[in-house]
Amino acid sequence: MPTVQDSGGGYPLPALRFALLNWYQQQGRDLPWRHSRDPYAIWVSEIMLQQTQVATVIPYYQRWLATFPTLPDLAAAELETVLKLWQGLGYYARARHLHRAAQQIMTHHAGEFPRSYEAVVALPGIGRSTAGAILSAAFNQPQPILDGNVKRVLARLYGLTVPPKQAEAQLWQWSAQLLCPQSPRDFNQALMDLGATICTPRHPLCHACPWQHHCLAHRHQLTHEIPRKMSRSPLPHKKIGVAVIWNATGQILIDRRPPTGLLGGLWEFPGGKIEPNETVQECIQREIREELGIEIRVGEHLIDIDHAYTHFRVTLHVYYCQHLSGTPQPLECDAIRWVTPEELEQFPFPKANTAIIQAIHERGRPTA
């Protein structure tokens, strides 16, 4: 007795493949990295595209290739330069891994991007799906992929009734089994295009889908229920006191975050979490004493900023401060610098901090 999950529509694989490839030939997207067969360029695009939409990636991709045209160019760059180029794209570990992987390829692979799955998936920042995407796109190797688009397409095609997270092995098997052995490059790209343009999360365009008559979700009118979602707990909300500390010569104190973890390697304005029964001013004074070992006077309010990360949301309460005494030390960070407002542009800052920089330029030096 076939269930909704394992019947697969009952169509022969070649018919499914042909329908998709034919659609892709006519309706596939024209994307910058598809003009290249350079594994380095394709690798860069695939890393940028992790959890990130095409429209966001394109300008970053163009700037990246203009700045680092080849893999050795990237390997030879400073991490700071790499992070500055990545600024605003998020998930900054991707940039750190890209940089480190380039250096590993220089030393372990003579500067040539490796062609074996084992060697590629061993590189930092490259998992199973990204390895498959690179190897199929660059070398036309028959390696399956499984990103968000493919998960959604396959979940609907095969009528998957549990959340995709609970059926990873099954989804990988479907992706591998479906993959066209003659045209793995085009097939994988087609699968992603189908998910991005037709089989979308909210309003799928089933009438224009080459798999409309093969799709179990469509047949059973379950398109809007699949893929099933996992329930999430609400995001905690943190209140943060932030100091823009000025010295007597009109410079501002910034610090670099530790090299790993949240926003690792990026610069920021110092501060920290407001404890219960603590005013913002008290928090800022305490945090600066703990983090930098200096005394300050908390002055005028600059700006409040709301920002949402993946796992929590924050409100930054930003105040101008005056340096009173002590030499700042990197007690809880990686490095410290006094810089002029103009010099702030040279450093990689997270998004929530760029609004602070903007406000500094508008307000100027403290009046008192």
Added chain:
DNA sequence: AAAGCGTGGCT
């Protein structure tokens, strides 16, 4: 193996 890790767009 479950949690951590950014940001922009849309509802």
Added chain:
DNA sequence: TAGCCAAGCTT
């Protein structure tokens, strides 16, 4: 406004 979602990987 707050939540959801998007070409996942690492620890």
